[in-house]
Amino acid sequence: MWQHTTVTAEAQPLSLDLRDVVKRYAPDAPNAVDGIDLRVARGEIFGLLGPNGAGKTTTIGIATTRVRPTAGTVIVTGIDVRAHPSVAKRHIGVVTQFNTLDRACTVEENLYFHGRFFGMSRHIAHARAADLLASFGIGDRGRTMVADLSGGLARRTQLACALMHHPEVLFLDEPTTGLDPQSRMALWDSVRTLREAEGMAVVLTTHYIEEADALCDRVAVMNNGKILVCDTPEHIKRDSGDGVLVTLRLRDANPGLAEQLRGLAGVGAVDVDHATIRVHVTGTDGIVPHVVALAGADLRDLAVAEPSLETAFIALTGRALVP
């Protein structure tokens, strides 16, 4: 599907175009974002996947004018964000990781004033707010003070608010963190609907593998400020080898075993977490029995997983993505 939208993108500017972007918060600090390149086409749902501290939120901050990059080019819908942040903001909608709604206002007022900031008339802002609240199933919550909302309702309100001014690119920072499974599914549905209905590009960060897999047309896997791979979830899974992820649960931590496993032919990354060892096995037939034999009587439990974004992530980073 994303290939189709890329074709459209040739005629129109990319929704997001980052080149050689670097962010260092202090002169002696390591690069939080370390020379990344990213292009997102119109109508694409794009995921930044990585553990906490990988540089995802900083990347979103840079694209949305709130973090000043140390170096690099940042273009959103054809506008240079560093040179013209106020112009770029007109085309950007942002849902931040935490509830940053205006606590002094009601739900409806948050949307209404957002519309007024973007130059809407009183009448249009009220009408658009009512439409959005209804479409997110919170039409009856307009007069509720924001402080009284549950986490799921607050997130929906944030999303509705970010959409008030018809942004061309929507940035969602960890949109489903802290939500219950139902709210998460509902938010995924909303994002898909938005792309279909409004044709906007959606850039989201997540540390949930299944979110990236279920929702995103393309995923960039980030670690330590760098993009390790950027492709469709299908390609990432395929290219990380036709391997499997073997998870060994031992009776006790056994660092020596990890070393032995690393020595086996056909074993890729080995990730140790106390008494749990995750072994990325790449392709060689019959290697799993070897692994089991090495573990011997220490082995308490064994799980073998088919290729997934998670196995790909471990193959790429050498560690598991455990939030």
Added chain:
Amino acid sequence: MTTLSIGRGPGRAGIYARAFWGLMLRDARVLAREFIPFLLRTIMNPLLFTFVFTYVFPKIGAGITPGGATGVSFATVIAPGLVAVAIFFQGIAAVALPLATELGGTREIEDRVMAPLPVGMVALEKVVWSSFQSIIAAAAVLPMVLLVSAEPVSVSVASWPMLIATVLLAALVAGYLGLVIGTVVKPKQIGLIFSLVVVPVTFLGCTYYPWAQLGSIRWLQIFTLINPLVYVSEGLRTALTPAIPHMPVGAVIVALVIQVAGFGALGTWLFMRRVID
């Protein structure tokens, strides 16, 4: 049509102006919801001060007679001073109190920072709005002093230009000072800062005595010159109670203009640093 014009060059000023207006509307809505507490907060301190010192004291034979050969009542001396305090602390509170919260734990300033105007204008809007609140506070306090005092209060507008200039500059100084405090101080410490700043600045701000009369305590007279409130009190004395000795008009205006520029530059710079990494 709800779609926006996305033209870049022309119309940009208009887009900024509409965003700025939107921010003002938001603040107006919040103030409207809190208007009674706002008025009570503004009036309570000067009301009690006026009541005790210009009503109770004279009635119980403990009235204060100002020094010097001016022959005016104590109420006349403090009337401009109380208006100055109202402008000043309403202005500081109107910016600093909400801002410390909005920039602190909740980061609820985020949506306004993402409004389509330069971030410095978000700070400017807060100061403009607080100036408006300062002016309401001044307008509420002055008639109250006249009403409550048991002594004659000889207040009349001797110079409208001086009154308007002092009130506007004082409101801006207060707003920008609030911006500095609100960006630097953590929400938890804001109460402490208020007692550490408000109390000394009020008592040493020439609110209850004219600056000229401090001549007999020379070191204090010089020391108070670092207090921004002194120039507000003295400016209002010039405009409202010219019979009382006051600072030269030029000195008041120059000092206030320098403070607006200084606190303005500092506060805006601090605000930008807090909202953009």
